[in-house]
Amino acid sequence: MSFFRKPNLFFIFLVLILSYSSGFCLSLEQLDTEYYCKYKNPDNDPLSAEIVIYFFDSDSRVPGKSYNASYSPEYLFTISAPRGYDERETSPDTGNEKEREGFVLLASYSENRVAKEHVQKWIRYYTTKGKRSFSIWLKRSGKYMDIIREILRENDLPEDLVYLPLIESGFRTEARSPSHAVGPWQFISATAKRYGLKINYWIDERRDPVKSTRAASRYLKDLYRIFKSWPLTLAAYNAGEGAVLKALRKTRTDDYWRIARTRYLKKETRRYVSKFIAAGMIASEPEKYGFTDLDYHAPLKFEEVKIRGPAALSFIAKCSKTSTRTIKELNPEIKRWCTPPEEKYYVIRIPEGRKEEFLQCYNNARPSQRMPRIPYIIKKGDTIYDIAKKYRVRRKEILALNRGINPRRLRPGKILYLPPE
Numbered sequence: 001m002s003f004f005r006k007p008n009l010f011f012i013f014l015v016l017i018l019s020y021s022s023g024f025c026l027s028l029e030q031l032d033t034e035y036y037c038k039y040k041n042p043d044n045d046p047l048s049a050e051i052v053i054y055f056f057d058s059d060s061r062v063p064g065k066s067y068n069a070s071y072s073p074e075y076l077f078t079i080s081a082p083r084g085y086d087e088r089e090t091s092p093d094t095g096n097e098k099e100r101e102g103f104v105l106l107a108s109y110s111e112n113r114v115a116k117e118h119v120q121k122w123i124r125y126y127t128t129k130g131k132r133s134f135s136i137w138l139k140r141s142g143k144y145m146d147i148i149r150e151i152l153r154e155n156d157l158p159e160d161l162v163y164l165p166l167i168e169s170g171f172r173t174e175a176r177s178p179s180h181a182v183g184p185w186q187f188i189s190a191t192a193k194r195y196g197l198k199i200n201y202w203i204d205e206r207r208d209p210v211k212s213t214r215a216a217s218r219y220l221k222d223l224y225r226i227f228k229s230w231p232l233t234l235a236a237y238n239a240g241e242g243a244v245l246k247a248l249r250k251t252r253t254d255d256y257w258r259i260a261r262t263r264y265l266k267k268e269t270r271r272y273v274s275k276f277i278a279a280g281m282i283a284s285e286p287e288k289y290g291f292t293d294l295d296y297h298a299p300l301k302f303e304e305v306k307i308r309g310p311a312a313l314s315f316i317a318k319c320s321k322t323s324t325r326t327i328k329e330l331n332p333e334i335k336r337w338c339t340p341p342e343e344k345y346y347v348i349r350i351p352e353g354r355k356e357e358f359l360q361c362y363n364n365a366r367p368s369q370r371m372p373r374i375p376y377i378i379k380k381g382d383t384i385y386d387i388a389k390k391y392r393v394r395r396k397e398i399l400a401l402n403r404g405i406n407p408r409r410l411r412p413g414k415i416l417y418l419p420p421e
Helices: 009-022 113-126 131-141 145-154 159-168 189-194 209-227 230-239 241-251 267-284 313-320 324-330 355-363 384-391 395-401
Strands: 027-030 033-040 050-057 063-070 302-308 345-351 374-377 415-418
Touching: 113 267, 131 159, 131 267, 145 159, 145 209, 159 267, 189 209, 209 230, 209 241, 230 241, 230 267, 302 355, 313 324, 313 345, 313 355, 324 345, 384 395, 384 415, 395 415
Parallel strands: none
Antiparallel strands: 027 033, 033 050, 050 063, 302 345, 374 415
């Protein structure tokens, strides 16, 4: 592993003199470290020149430490840099209207010609061939926007990340990709578990809009700490950290838009950031792009209640004076007909304003009312497999409802409990 070395004063002085006098910036190699510098002198005035020297490890090609020999930070662009690197194409427009509104990511591409071309391409698609689907996504977004935006603020993240689920899942909590990514933020299993989301037979917290947004916020913050660039952060969210770090090494640039021109990222990732920006621009001003009279879904409103013991969703709905379908919509992480049987306590969501009434109903009910079960008398020769097949239930559910039972020793005449139909 190479170590970055700070150049001596003679080297700095040489770069300053040659850059100012000849109008170009040196690219030198000293031992195993490559030096690149950025320079601008718009008024032909030595006091307004700035040079930043970048150190690139010759093995990794990832930018390392920098030495700044500068006078005027506001004057800076690249004249010579690593192949494919151009600071002019990545400088944000600080006067951009979107940036003033807090939409950092949507404003970041405005001075990049290549980025603008790609973004315009996706805007054309979403407003023509993809308009019908995009309209559905926009309508559905109304249900979750407020909750997601609040969580992003809590985590000090750019608010325009609220539009990321548009291109990930169309805000569908049940969305599942061919690569088995699940939920509005499309977490794969390994990443979800790394960020504290539970996935088992009974629940999948990737489908929960609140829990998955909190996990996505932590993941995005970690990625930004690595890449210090939102385009690269978004690319890594799509492709994984390893794929983007490899692309950085291969291309010797930290400019996502330069890397997106190469084959070092898969096609989906090369399109990902421009799709996100296009979707965010349309979603932030839908009327401007021809999306009028949208009937947005009502914002999600609920109360959380901690209940003791497992309970059927049908009973929870009864105590909440609502439908089982509503309870499932408020608790999309629950995959089965009841809360997880192995959980002693579980936090359930019910419609807003029903908490007191719900608790009175729930606490006064017997366990058999909360968790209805169908008794089955075991016959000679029965096996768990045969019973599950006959009544079209899962073996896991039978075992969960009959704790301590030995599936290899079913005694005829004993009672086995089955889940309700």
